[in-house]
Amino acid sequence: MRFTGRKFAWIAVFTVVAAFLAVWLGNWREEVREAHGDFKWFSTLGFPDAKGLAWARVATGRWSQSQGQPPKNHYVKGFLLATNDANFTVFTVELLTQTMTNSRPGAPEHERVGFEVLDLRRDVADRLQQLRHAPGGDNLWPLFARRLPEQAEVFALVWACWRQGLDSEARSLYQEAKLLFKDVVLQTLEVHRG
Numbered sequence: 001m002r003f004t005g006r007k008f009a010w011i012a013v014f015t016v017v018a019a020f021l022a023v024w025l026g027n028w029r030e031e032v033r034e035a036h037g038d039f040k041w042f043s044t045l046g047f048p049d050a051k052g053l054a055w056a057r058v059a060t061g062r063w064s065q066s067q068g069q070p071p072k073n074h075y076v077k078g079f080l081l082a083t084n085d086a087n088f089t090v091f092t093v094e095l096l097t098q099t100m101t102n103s104r105p106g107a108p109e110h111e112r113v114g115f116e117v118l119d120l121r122r123d124v125a126d127r128l129q130q131l132r133h134a135p136g137g138d139n140l141w142p143l144f145a146r147r148l149p150e151q152a153e154v155f156a157l158v159w160a161c162w163r164q165g166l167d168s169e170a171r172s173l174y175q176e177a178k179l180l181f182k183d184v185v186l187q188t189l190e191v192h193r194g
Contacts, residue, residue, distance in 0.1 A: 035162075035174045042159045048091045050160035053079035055120035058090050061103060061113035071110035077123070079160065080115065088115055093156045094148050124161060124169045127154075131176040151180045 043049070058076050065071040078092035082099075089099040103113040131154070148156075154177040161170035 031175075032171070035158075035171065038155075038174075039159050039162045039170075042155070043163075047095060047156075048079070048081055048097060049163060050079045050091065051163040051165075053081065053091075053164075054117045055123060055160075056080050056090065056115040056117050058092070058100070058115045059103075059109075059112045060100070061111050063110040071108075073110045073112060077118070080117070083115075090115065093153045093160075095152070095156055120161070120164060121166060121169060124157065124166065124173060127157065128169075128172055128176060131173075131180070151177055154180060 056078065058078060060074045060076060062074045063071045064074065076090075076092045076094065078090040078094075078096075081089040081091055081097065083089070085102075087099055087101050089097065091097050100113050103111060107113075154173060158170050158173040158177055161167075161173060
């Protein structure tokens with residue numbers, strides 16, 4: 001068989017692509033193994049299992065007000081563990097289990113306590129966009145309300161996606177959570193060097 005320049009080029013391209021795919025597949029398998037190990041570990045910590053639970057946005061009735069602005073309710077997201085006419089219990093991405101009493105009809109929005117069921121897959125897609133395109137700026141308010149570091153909240157959401165069977169979303173969020181952790185380590189090193 002005689003190789004011409006064109007045949008040789010195609011064989012070289014095919015070889016490079018095959019090698020790239022082999023490396024990528026090996027890395028992907030290792031990351032999946034690592035993620036599943038982390039998920040299994042997290043499942044042993046005693047938190048409620050998110051499998052099969054509804055995802056919700058919860059109006060807490062805790063509110064704040066900035067100078068010259070109307071009062072604003074504080075919202076959290078989590079999984080509904082139980083609900084009836086008067087009360088509901090939610091497991092939040094802040095790793096808290098809270099039972100709340102629904103507010104009376106007609107309560108001002110900033111005082112309202114209640115929940116709205118959301119589409120987890122859509123909410124995760126929105127969260128991924130926020131993580132990938134994190135805006136800079138002067139809005140530090142979310143830092144005051146945060147109970148856990150953002151990385152921990154994202155990991156709790158990753159674990160919940162895995163428990164809900166949203167493997168693709170869990171994998172994407174897991175990668176972003178690793179990047180968040182790496183960014184925090186680098187920022188800490190910069191502070192200590194400077």
